[in-house]
Amino acid sequence: MKRCLIVDDSKVIRMVARKILQELGFETEEAADGQQAVDACKRQMPEAVLLDWNMPVMDGIEFLKTLRAMPGGTGPIVVFCTTENDIKHIQEAIEAGANEYIMKPFDNEIIQSKFSQVGLL
Amino acid sequence: MTPDRFTFISELLRERSGLVLTTEKTYLLESRLTPIARRAEVSDIDALIDLMKVKRDVNLIEEVVDAMTTNESFFFRDIKPFDLFRDHVLPPLLEARASKKSFRIWCAAASSGQEPYSIAMTLLEQKAKLAGWNYEIVGTDISRSILDKAEKGVYSQFEVQRGMPITLLVKYFEQQGETWRIKPEVREKIKFKFFNLLESPASLGKFDVVFCRNVLIYFDQKTKGEVLERIAALMPPDGMLFLGGAETVLGVSNAFKPVPNQRGVYALT
Numbered sequence: 001m002k003r004c005l006i007v008d009d010s011k012v013i014r015m016v017a018r019k020i021l022q023e024l025g026f027e028t029e030e031a032a033d034g035q036q037a038v039d040a041c042k043r044q045m046p047e048a049v050l051l052d053w054n055m056p057v058m059d060g061i062e063f064l065k066t067l068r069a070m071p072g073g074t075g076p077i078v079v080f081c082t083t084e085n086d087i088k089h090i091q092e093a094i095e096a097g098a099n100e101y102i103m104k105p106f107d108n109e110i111i112q113s114k115f116s117q118v119g120l121l
Numbered sequence: 122m123t124p125d126r127f128t129f130i131s132e133l134l135r136e137r138s139g140l141v142l143t144t145e146k147t148y149l150l151e152s153r154l155t156p157i158a159r160r161a162e163v164s165d166i167d168a169l170i171d172l173m174k175v176k177r178d179v180n181l182i183e184e185v186v187d188a189m190t191t192n193e194s195f196f197f198r199d200i201k202p203f204d205l206f207r208d209h210v211l212p213p214l215l216e217a218r219a220s221k222k223s224f225r226i227w228c229a230a231a232s233s234g235q236e237p238y239s240i241a242m243t244l245l246e247q248k249a250k251l252a253g254w255n256y257e258i259v260g261t262d263i264s265r266s267i268l269d270k271a272e273k274g275v276y277s278q279f280e281v282q283r284g285m286p287i288t289l290l291v292k293y294f295e296q297q298g299e300t301w302r303i304k305p306e307v308r309e310k311i312k313f314k315f316f317n318l319l320e321s322p323a324s325l326g327k328f329d330v331v332f333c334r335n336v337l338i339y340f341d342q343k344t345k346g347e348v349l350e351r352i353a354a355l356m357p358p359d360g361m362l363f364l365g366g367a368e369t370v371l372g373v374s375n376a377f378k379p380v381p382n383q384r385g386v387y388a389l390t
Contacts (some may be wrong), residue, residue, distance in 0.1 A: 085365060087296050090287060101287040102279050104250070110282045116287050 002120065003027045003044070007037040008052040017050055018083070020108045024121060028085065034058025039065055042106055045072050048120050051083035051098075051113075052088065060062070067099045077118050081106060122147060126170045128258050130185075133173070135187045138263055139340045139348075147341050153188040157181075168259030185266045190339075194232040196285035197239045202334070202363050205383050207243050214329055215250065217359055223255040227328040228330050229262030229318060229352070230336035234278075234311075236327055238303055240332070241310040242293050259325060274303030294390035318348050328355050334366035334385075342373060349374035362387040 004026040011032075018028045027059065029046065031037035033055040040046075046102045049067070053060040069075045077099045082089070085103040093101055100114045115121045130150065131142040150166055151337070158169040161181065165174035173181060197203050215270040218224050228237040237260035244251060281290055281301045313369050316322065318336065331352050337345045352362060362377055364370070364385055370377040377387040 087291060092293055094288065094291070103282060106282075109280075113284050114284070117284075 001025065001027045002048060003029060003036060003046040004048040004050060004120075005029050005040055005046040005076075007031045007055070007060065008050075009033055010052075010056040013052070020035075022109050023055075023108070024112060024115065033095060034063030034066070036059060037063050040059065041067055041070060041073070041076070045077050045105055048115070049076050049078045051080050051082075053080060053084045053103070061092065064093070064096045072106050077120055078110060079114055079118065081089070122150070122167060125306075126167060130170050133182065134186060134189055135183065135341075136315065137319075138190050139344045140190055140214075141339060142189070149189065153274075154185060157184055157188060183265070187266055190263055193285055194235040195283045196235045196281065198236065198334070199366055199385075200284070200377060202332075202385050203239055203243050204331065205386055206240070206363070207247065207331070209383055210330060210386065211244075211247070213359070215254075217348060218308070218329070222253055224329040225256065225327065227256045227322075227325065227331045227355070228258065228260040229316075229331060229333040231262045231268070231271055233267050233276075234265075234274060234313070235276075235284075236260070236332060237311045237313075238293075238307055238333070239285075239308045240273065240354050242289055244310070245293070245307065246289075254309070258311045258313050259328070260313045261325070262313075263317050264316070265315055266309050266359065267312050268315060275300050276303075277301075320356055325355065327357065329357060330359065330361050330363070331356065332363045334357070334363055335368070337364065337368045337373075346374045350376050352376065356389060358389060358390055 004021050006014050006028055007078065008014050009032050012028050021028050029040055031040050035058045051060045051064065060082065063079055067076065079100040079102060080093050080098050081102040081104060083104045090101050099118045102110055102114055112121065127144065127147065134140045134142050154166045154169060158166050161169055161172060163169050163172055189338050213226055213360050226240060231237050237258050240258055243255060261273060264278060279293065290301065293304050294309050295304055316325065333352060337348065340348065349370060364387060366385060370387055375390060380386040
């Protein structure tokens with residue numbers, strides 16, 4: 001079973017994402033900010049990361065840069081999932097190594113479609 | 122709804138658009154025709170049908186057909202057909218047309234434009250191979266309102282996220298507030314035209330590749346066969362046809378045969 005780390009400071013969003021991802025056959029783990037996500041990746045690299053942008057302690061883009069510099073950190077497929085929906089943010093995310101980008105609000109159809117595009121499904 | 126009203130409206134739809142409306146789809150009449158009834162200032166859809174019976178109002182009939190045949194669409198719907206097009210249909214086509222350096226593609230049910238734009242983006246991604254080539258994509262549909270949307274090429278955030286990779290969104294769309302507009306370089310590859318598949322497509326010209334996906338399912342067997350024969354007549358001997366995942370030529374027409382290992386792709390017999 002593939003593992004997906006859900007990184008979002010909103011408990012509600014994490015719950016919604018967890019439900020969708022479990023239905024798609026993922027084992028899930030959760031982190032409430034970028035630092036918690038780094039710690040989780042140090043313990044075990046997931047196959048996928050669903051990543052919010054704006055979070056306290058460490059934001060999504062900083063986490064992504066940290067992850068990509070970690071040993072084995074190029075492995076996980078990272079899908080941003082954020083309310084930041086302008087081209088500048090999207091380009092910054094792609095340059096930092098994001099594989100896909102979801103603009104909130106999202107639903108199971110969008111997650112499924114994006115995850116199959118990047119070969120996770 | 123009374124049986125005679127249902128018979129009247131289903132026969133009208135079949136005759137005008139080929140759409141086969143079964144009684145279990147009566148709810149569709151309700152949801153899609155109620156706004157038209159309101160605009161026509163009659164009380165409900167029964168009254169609307171009665172009005173159509175007594176007065177053959179061409180505009181009203183077109184509006185009703187339009188509302189009943191409008192279907193949703195996605196960018197890169199089902200993904201696979203677009204990969205097959207790029208990897209298996211396009212290379213031999215480019216080889217066969219190497220001296221002419223031109224080809225034409227027909228999207229026979231273009232809907233709100235996602236399919237022709239997906240094809241155009243697929244071709245633009247092959248820019249290097251297509252340098253010096255001329256190609257045209259013709260997108261047709263029976264709904265004028267949906268063609269208007271296709272021509273504008275403006276999509277909601279929700280629409281652009283269904284099926285389209287983010288890299289293509291950034292490359293081929295411009296953001297306008299909450300919506301995304303297709304860039305002119307993609308838009309200019311496509312000619313949108315009003316066309317009814319029940320009529321002769323001869324005036325559209327010849328096509329090397331035809332996408333006719335998820336529209337035959339609405340027709341009866343005889344109409345399916347006739348539409349396929351007319352498409353075949355517009356193709357050169359090496360022309361290729363794409364049908365939807367739930368569609369086939371088997372038992373419908375002898376003009377096409379499935380291409381082995383390429384699901385949804387058909388060659389002329």
